[in-house]
Amino acid sequence: MEVVTENPVRRDLSRLADRDLSTLLLIRHFEYKLLELFGRGELSGTTHTCLGQEYVPVALRPLIGERDFVFSNHRGHGHYLARYDDPHGLLAEIMSRQGAICGGVGGSQHILRDRYLSTGVQGQSLPVAAGVAQHLKRTEPGALACAYIGDGTWGEGAVYEALNMAALWRLPLLVVVENNGIAQSTRTVDQLAGTIGDRARAFGIRHHRTEEFHPTAIAAELSPLVEQVRSAGRPLVAEFVTHRVGPHSKGDDSRSAGEIAAARDGDWYARYAAAFPEHVAEWDARMRAYVDQVVAEVAARPLTDWAG
Numbered sequence: 001m002e003v004v005t006e007n008p009v010r011r012d013l014s015r016l017a018d019r020d021l022s023t024l025l026l027i028r029h030f031e032y033k034l035l036e037l038f039g040r041g042e043l044s045g046t047t048h049t050c051l052g053q054e055y056v057p058v059a060l061r062p063l064i065g066e067r068d069f070v071f072s073n074h075r076g077h078g079h080y081l082a083r084y085d086d087p088h089g090l091l092a093e094i095m096s097r098q099g100a101i102c103g104g105v106g107g108s109q110h111i112l113r114d115r116y117l118s119t120g121v122q123g124q125s126l127p128v129a130a131g132v133a134q135h136l137k138r139t140e141p142g143a144l145a146c147a148y149i150g151d152g153t154w155g156e157g158a159v160y161e162a163l164n165m166a167a168l169w170r171l172p173l174l175v176v177v178e179n180n181g182i183a184q185s186t187r188t189v190d191q192l193a194g195t196i197g198d199r200a201r202a203f204g205i206r207h208h209r210t211e212e213f214h215p216t217a218i219a220a221e222l223s224p225l226v227e228q229v230r231s232a233g234r235p236l237v238a239e240f241v242t243h244r245v246g247p248h249s250k251g252d253d254s255r256s257a258g259e260i261a262a263a264r265d266g267d268w269y270a271r272y273a274a275a276f277p278e279h280v281a282e283w284d285a286r287m288r289a290y291v292d293q294v295v296a297e298v299a300a301r302p303l304t305d306w307a308g
Contacts, residue, residue, distance in 0.1 A: 013214065013275045018283070020058055020215045021272075023085070025280075025287035027054040027078040028269065030087055033291050034077070034094065034108075042299070043094060044307075047108040050078040052245030053178050055268050057082035059218035060146070060176065063226045067143040069132050071125035072118035074109045075178075079148055083116055087291065091298045096307035104304035123149070123156030126175065130162040133171035142230050144172040151179040154192055154199065163235070167203040170233035174226060175200075177237060180244035200237040209239040213268040243267055 016024070031049035038047055057079045064070060064083070072079040080090055089101045093111065096104030101113050109120035119125055129147040136143040153159060154177075166173045177196055181187065200207040208225055212218050218240075228234045243266040264270065273280045 013271065014216070015276055015279060016214070016272065017216065021280070021283050022287060023058050023061075023082055024054045024215075024268070025283050026085075026087065026291065027058075027081050029284075029288050029291040030081065030091070030294075031077060033295055037095070037295070043108075044096060045107045045109075047094065048075045050075045052243040052267050052269075053180060053240075054078045055213050055215055055218075056176065056178055056240050056242060057148075059215035060222070061215075062219050063223060064146055065143070066115070067140060069115045069129065069136070069143075069145045070117070071129045071132075071145065071147040072111070072116065073122070073125065073148050073150065073153075074118075074120040075150070076109070076111070076118040076148065079118070080111060080113075080116065084113065087294045088298055091294060092301065095298060096304050097298050097301040098304060099298070099301060100304055104307045122153045123158040125149070126153075126162040127158050127165075129175075130165050130171055130173055133166065133173040134169060137169075137172055137233060144174055144226075144229050146174040146176060148176045148178060151177065151181070151192060151196065154196060160199075160203075163200065163203045163205060163237075166235040167205050171235055172229050172233050173235040174229050175235070175237045177239040178242055179239055180242050196237065196239050205235045205237055207237045207239065209241065211241045213242075213271070 028051065031051050034043065034047050034049060037043050053075070061082050070079065070083060077090060081087060086101075089099060090111075092098065093100040093102055093104060093106055094108050096107075101111055106112065109118060111118040117125070117128075125147050126149060129145040133145040136145060149159070162173075163175075165171065179196065197207040197209055206225065208222065210218060210221065212221070222238060225236050225238070229236050243264075245264055245267050269280075273284075
């Protein structure tokens, strides 16, 4: 049986690399802008932001290569932007404008590009990722399938079927759990018995839990574990204890004022801004202006043929 490994919260923040900070702030201001656009009635359908969780895909970026498949979810804008740095294409998709990734058909939740896929159906991606991992094991040794899920997704039976197959067949499957403590409007402690680690270990699958939020430190601690996923076909459940700063989707936040305040207190942005105010302020202004430019340029494009 695998032994859980944990990493405590770092108290000594080191300065972020410019590339990491710029991507973090790109994602954050992109998400803020989506909420603004939705409030003005300029978006179709729904949208779910990853405010507070931006650092997870940024930390995993150096560990996930072009040959790897990434399976995202309904809260996946940050996953896409960390992989492709393509805010124009993503916003065009969400706004159904020319240049959209999927012609404006997929919207906010359903994206397909190369080896990146997202879905709004909870738990749906994990068995698909297991199947892809089996294919990669046979045809492209060294590549892996990475699936992002949340704590609420552990209520879906498909998760356990996929974990069972991954363990039995020794699949190169990386399961990234963004545990923000709430499943839509239900606290995790009210809907999840036991722990995610215990559930992973029941299948003999390694589990690594971290409260770290510095991308470089996260990449360092996960790198040897991810390498074993690739080289030995040893599935890994990597659990990130994180915070959902924004609402579930637009304005539907059922948390108490105290719970929202606690999430904001734990936000990586507030901690970095306090530790490195000048560095964060410089890049914050730069990325805010860049996102404004992206929105202006994309909004001026014609609608896609599908939307028009």
